[in-house]
Amino acid sequence: xIIEIDKLNLYYGDFHALKNVNLSIPxxxxxxxxxxxxCGKSTLLRTLNRMNDTIPGVRIEGDVTIQGRNIYASETExxxxxxxxxxxxQQPNPFPKSIYDNVAYGPKLHGRMKKAELDELVERSLRAxxxxxxxxxxxxxxxxxxxxxxxxxxxxxxxxAVEPDILLMDESTSALDPISTTKIEELTRELxxxxxxxxxxxxxxxxxxxxxxxxxxxxGEVVEAADTQTLFSSPVDxxxxxxxxxxxx
Amino acid sequence: MNLPATDIRTAPAxxxxxxxxxxxxxxxxxxxxxxxVLLMIVIxxxxxxxxxxxxxxxxxxxxxxxxxxLFGLKWNPEGDPAAFGALPFLFGSFATSLLAAxxxxxxxxxASVFMTEIMPKFGKxxxxxxxxxxxGIPSVVYGFVGLSxxxxxxxxxxxxxxxxxxxxxxxxxxxxxxxxxxxATDALRSLPSGLKEGSxxxxxxxxxxxxxxxxxxTLPSLLTGVVLGIARAFGEALAVQMVIxxxxxxxxxxxxxxxxxxSIITLEMGNTTSGSLHNNALWSLALILLLxxxxxxxxVRVLERRVKR
Numbered sequence: 048x049i050i051e052i053d054k055l056n057l058y059y060g061d062f063h064a065l066k067n068v069n070l071s072i073p074x075x076x077x078x079x080x081x082x083x084x085x086c087g088k089s090t091l092l093r094t095l096n097r098m099n100d101t102i103p104g105v106r107i108e109g110d111v112t113i114q115g116r117n118i119y120a121s122e123t124e125x126x127x128x129x130x131x132x133x134x135x136x137q138q139p140n141p142f143p144k145s146i147y148d149n150v151a152y153g154p155k156l157h158g159r160m161k162k163a164e165l166d167e168l169v170e171r172s173l174r175a176x177x178x179x180x181x182x183x184x185x186x187x188x189x190x191x192x193x194x195x196x197x198x199x200x201x202x203x204x205x206x207x208a209v210e211p212d213i214l215l216m217d218e219s220t221s222a223l224d225p226i227s228t229t230k231i232e233e234l235t236r237e238l239x240x241x242x243x244x245x246x247x248x249x250x251x252x253x254x255x256x257x258x259x260x261x262x263x264x265x266x267g268e269v270v271e272a273a274d275t276q277t278l279f280s281s282p283v284d285x286x287x288x289x290x291x292x293x294x295x296x
Numbered sequence: 297m298n299l300p301a302t303d304i305r306t307a308p309a310x311x312x313x314x315x316x317x318x319x320x321x322x323x324x325x326x327x328x329x330x331x332x333v334l335l336m337i338v339i340x341x342x343x344x345x346x347x348x349x350x351x352x353x354x355x356x357x358x359x360x361x362x363x364x365x366l367f368g369l370k371w372n373p374e375g376d377p378a379a380f381g382a383l384p385f386l387f388g389s390f391a392t393s394l395l396a397a398x399x400x401x402x403x404x405x406x407a408s409v410f411m412t413e414i415m416p417k418f419g420k421x422x423x424x425x426x427x428x429x430x431x432g433i434p435s436v437v438y439g440f441v442g443l444s445x446x447x448x449x450x451x452x453x454x455x456x457x458x459x460x461x462x463x464x465x466x467x468x469x470x471x472x473x474x475x476x477x478x479x480a481t482d483a484l485r486s487l488p489s490g491l492k493e494g495s496x497x498x499x500x501x502x503x504x505x506x507x508x509x510x511x512x513x514t515l516p517s518l519l520t521g522v523v524l525g526i527a528r529a530f531g532e533a534l535a536v537q538m539v540i541x542x543x544x545x546x547x548x549x550x551x552x553x554x555x556x557x558x559s560i561i562t563l564e565m566g567n568t569t570s571g572s573l574h575n576n577a578l579w580s581l582a583l584i585l586l587l588x589x590x591x592x593x594x595x596v597r598v599l600e601r602r603v604k605r
Contacts, residue, residue, distance in 0.1 A: 098497060130499035140490035143513050152508070153498040202494070209498055 082264035133206030196227025351583030404476030439538030456551030479521030
């Protein structure tokens with residue numbers, strides 16, 4: 048288990064957003080978080096790379112252990128953590144720089160590299176995000192000239208360029224058209240051979256299509272976590288069944 | 297479902313007067329808006345026409361050469377032969393404004409980064425109102441403070457009498473700080489939060505995010521603020537006039553008495569009669585100021601287009 052979450056409670060001011068979450072996430076697999084809006088699935092995802100730190104009034108209790116290290120321990124450097132745990136957001140958010148500089152941004156933050164090494168890393172990352180063939184001739188062009196789907200794959204390449212072990216995807220296809228969505232889904236499957244992927248999705252069918260494990264959230268609680276097939280074919284909890292059969296949500 | 301039996305085509309006839317009232321209202325609204333727009337355009341064109349007609353008179357009626365006005369070093373409109381060299385004033389205006397911008401821009405950028413990225417709460421409740429207050433202080437007060445604080449300080453610290461380009465630039469830099477800071481703060485606030493998150497998520501520190509993402513992305517807007525600040529400094533008369541010394545020559549150092557376009561206009565305007573050559577020559581200086589304002593507005597427009605891209 049690469050990620051272990053133990054008795055995690057999270058509060059936004061007085062609001063109890065995550066209630067006693069216990070969860071283990073296996074390595075090199077796709078884990079999907081599903082549940083209705085406001086159920087805490089994105090919040091939990093963002094605790095895994097401590098992106099909630101920037102929000103004022105957040106209080107966190109409990110432990111999150113990644114690769115054997117408690118990420119909320121005082122000696123944890125959040126920059127090092129985020130290098131190991133990459134993130135792709137809901138809206139594609141490439142920087143207003145060239146395609147090349149977008150991918151090279153992360154590696155440059157973490158140390159100097161020779162030009163040839165950097166070139167190689169950029170190419171490898173873009174290939175891994177299956178974007179290389181589309182952009183190899185226009186690397187100097189602004190990233191904002193790409194289509195939405197291409198921008199999102201660029202953001203994946205950018206995240207991969209710092210060589211993380213875990214990739215968090217926060218509804219990363221919800222702003223994209225169906226064809227781009229399919230591409231990202233295929234890419235996600237492909238990437239799970241090398242990376243641990245944790246994704247939040249609004250779309251149950253997407254979870255069913257590409258995830259190995261699915262976690263169902265409701266009102267800040269984990270209702271059920273199981274193999275995707277098991278969860279969708281024979282849910283144990285009545286609330287899970289109601290949700291996946293479309294009775295609410 | 298039971299729909300109400302009214303249809304737009306078969307609507308009762310008594311609705312008609314109401315529709316006419318709408319049309320009348322619509323017409324009145326349109327009339328007010330067009331009238332105001334027209335009035336504004338007329339006012340602006342009248343001002344430009346007035347300044348241009350007076351300001352061009354020395355060149356057309358009295359044969360003063362444009363070259364002499366822009367590059368001449370001697371200013372003596374009442375003398376015989378009369379001299380109309382405005383270069384020292386132009387130099388003084390540009391030197392004080394640009395130096396003021398050089399001093400104020402880093403301060404303004406830092407203040408706005410502090411207010412948006414580092415301590416948003418403190419920035420919003422205390423620092424921002426304080427900086428906005430600076431914009432409300434009358435320029436004569438700035439000049440007075442400059443005269444009684446900055447000038448003596450410069451006189452004691454550096455060679456010279458304290459009055460001069462540096463004193464003017466220091467006073468102006470405080471005056472344009474609100475302009476630069478406010479525009480920079482707005483630009484930083486309107487930055488999509490996704491960009492910052494994207495940078496943090498790659499393991500960037502706050503300083504790396506500020507210097508590599510936030511500042512480069514907002515640079516055109518930041519420069520817009522600086523140009524507007526320069527424009528304000530260029531047009532400021534009173535505060536500068538009180539601390540610059542008003543000697544009509546190009547100074548050899550920052551601590552030597554100099555003057556600006558605006559200072560000369562305010563100082564000499566009262567001593568001339570309307571329609572005289574001297575008076576018209578001052579209008580020429582005003583025309584130069586006006587044209588410079590157009591240049592600043594143009595630069596801002598170009599920068600804004602870059603922001604949108």
